[in-house]
Amino acid sequence: MLEKEVKTPARPGFVRAFDEHHPPDPEVIADCVHCGFCLPTCPTYLLWGEEMDSPRGRIVLMKLANQGEIALTEQVTQHFDRCLGCMACVTACPSGVQYNQLIEATRAQVERRAPRSASDRLFRSLLFALFPHPDRLRAMLPLLWAYQRSGAERLLASRVATRLVPARLRSMAAMLPPVRLNAARPPAPYIAAQGGKARRRVGMLLGCVQRAFFGDVNAATARVLAAEGCDVIVPQAQSCCGALSIHAGREDEGLRYARRLIDAFEAADVEQIVVNVAGCGSTMKEYGHLLRDDPAYAERARRFSAKVRDVSEALAELEPQAPRHSIELRVAYHDACHLSHGQGVRKQPRAVLRTIPGLEVVDIPEGEICCGSAGVYNLLEPDAARELGERKARNIMSVRPQALVAANPGCLLQINVALGRLGAPLPTLHPVQLLDASIRGVWPEGVSRR
Numbered sequence: 001m002l003e004k005e006v007k008t009p010a011r012p013g014f015v016r017a018f019d020e021h022h023p024p025d026p027e028v029i030a031d032c033v034h035c036g037f038c039l040p041t042c043p044t045y046l047l048w049g050e051e052m053d054s055p056r057g058r059i060v061l062m063k064l065a066n067q068g069e070i071a072l073t074e075q076v077t078q079h080f081d082r083c084l085g086c087m088a089c090v091t092a093c094p095s096g097v098q099y100n101q102l103i104e105a106t107r108a109q110v111e112r113r114a115p116r117s118a119s120d121r122l123f124r125s126l127l128f129a130l131f132p133h134p135d136r137l138r139a140m141l142p143l144l145w146a147y148q149r150s151g152a153e154r155l156l157a158s159r160v161a162t163r164l165v166p167a168r169l170r171s172m173a174a175m176l177p178p179v180r181l182n183a184a185r186p187p188a189p190y191i192a193a194q195g196g197k198a199r200r201r202v203g204m205l206l207g208c209v210q211r212a213f214f215g216d217v218n219a220a221t222a223r224v225l226a227a228e229g230c231d232v233i234v235p236q237a238q239s240c241c242g243a244l245s246i247h248a249g250r251e252d253e254g255l256r257y258a259r260r261l262i263d264a265f266e267a268a269d270v271e272q273i274v275v276n277v278a279g280c281g282s283t284m285k286e287y288g289h290l291l292r293d294d295p296a297y298a299e300r301a302r303r304f305s306a307k308v309r310d311v312s313e314a315l316a317e318l319e320p321q322a323p324r325h326s327i328e329l330r331v332a333y334h335d336a337c338h339l340s341h342g343q344g345v346r347k348q349p350r351a352v353l354r355t356i357p358g359l360e361v362v363d364i365p366e367g368e369i370c371c372g373s374a375g376v377y378n379l380l381e382p383d384a385a386r387e388l389g390e391r392k393a394r395n396i397m398s399v400r401p402q403a404l405v406a407a408n409p410g411c412l413l414q415i416n417v418a419l420g421r422l423g424a425p426l427p428t429l430h431p432v433q434l435l436d437a438s439i440r441g442v443w444p445e446g447v448s449r450r
């Protein structure tokens with residue numbers, strides 16, 4: 001029945017949807033037994049109730065495209081584009097279907113072969129000319145600072161602008177975090193472990209958006225790791241990790257970034273590579289798979305991936321050594337999809353937060369459902385992202401926290417905007433910022449006391 005809905009008969013001149021370079025693996029597709037257990041956790045299925053916007057429906061589309069029975073029409077491409085890549089379906093699937101591999105392969109095919117409008121291509125090119133380049137982002141900070149202070153931000157949120165300015169540009173402007181010209185500088189290339197002999201020698205990823213807009217989180221990460229007995233190496237030559245490009249199907253570009261990052265961290269000779277952005281960590285753990293065809297990098301990529309740890313994983317592996325001070329605060333912990341579904345990291349951030357005396361950590365109802373951020377999804381599909389953001393915000397409001405904590409800047413921005421729209425703004429923090437405040441004995445910045 002599903003197949004009939006989208007099948008178009010092969011005809012003379014029919015162009016195969018997918019080319020020969022890593023189409024979605026038919027063996028992985030065959031693992032799907034169409035049970036539908038994944039449907040209730042799929043955000044796009046929850047939004048529209050459309051089979052073809054569910055994991056099961058998308059897998060059928062991949063199968064038909066592989067068999068040359070459907071083309072990459074605008075309609076088919078849209079079903080793939082609408083997938084957030086949140087991987088909630090991977091967690092839910094009792095048959096172990098590796099949907100993450102399927103959608104990644106499909107996105108690369110779509111990017112190479114599907115026709116897109118000129119405006120769509122232009123917008124995508126703009127995003128990727130900007131976000132993987134921290135230097136370019138930093139160079140724009142004075143302009144963005146002036147924009148936020150000029151009142152143009154309020155103008156862009158007005159009803160008139162809603163009619164005149166494309167939704168994608170409005171969404172991009174709305175997601176801009178508060179710009180600070182005196183933001184924290186990147187950590188020094190080397191920060192020595194405190195408390196005598198180092199327990200670990202770790203490398204630290206700076207991220208791109210993280211480096212430009214959330215320098216405080218990087219500074220807190222370096223301080224916490226050092227306080228917990230790690231020598232912290234911050235390779236200065238590090239580039240983007242390629243996560244955004246790979247999630248968007250820009251395979252060659254993403255792999256170029258991956259190779260450069262491997263080079264930079266190999267030179268640092270570290271035991272672990274610590275990451276404080278869920279989306280980056282999830283992709284870096286996949287380098288071994290992504291670079292499997294590259295004889296010069298395949299083995300090095302596997303070794304690199306084996307060293308990658310989310311900062312909460314790295315800290316949870318170490319017995320706490322730095323004394324904690326009490327922080328009497330009730331926080332809601334949001335599971336970033338690329339940490340929980342992508343890396344299976346759920347216990348560690350909660351365990352790390354629970355080392356802080358006085359801190360109350362509460363879970364959010366429907367915690368497994370994506371907030372709509374998903375890399376650049378909220379910029380490319382702003383309407384769906386908005387609905388998901390508000391659903392998440394309402395669930396957060398239901399547990400009455402004083403602050404929201406998550407390990408991904410994209411989630412924090414997305415949810416912050418949604419909470420603001422619902423008139424319930426909250427301070428937002430990365431878990432390491434709370435731990436850093438506790439270790440230093442200071443109150444977390446931007447949070448009011450009870």
Ligand code: SF4
Nearest residue numbers: 042083084086087089
């Ligand atoms: S990755 Fe997320 S949005 Fe995509 S099919 Fe799976 S659950 Fe649905």
Ligand code: SF4
Nearest residue numbers: 032033035036038093
């Ligand atoms: S992806 Fe897994 S859970 Fe979803 S329909 Fe297929 S087998 Fe069932």
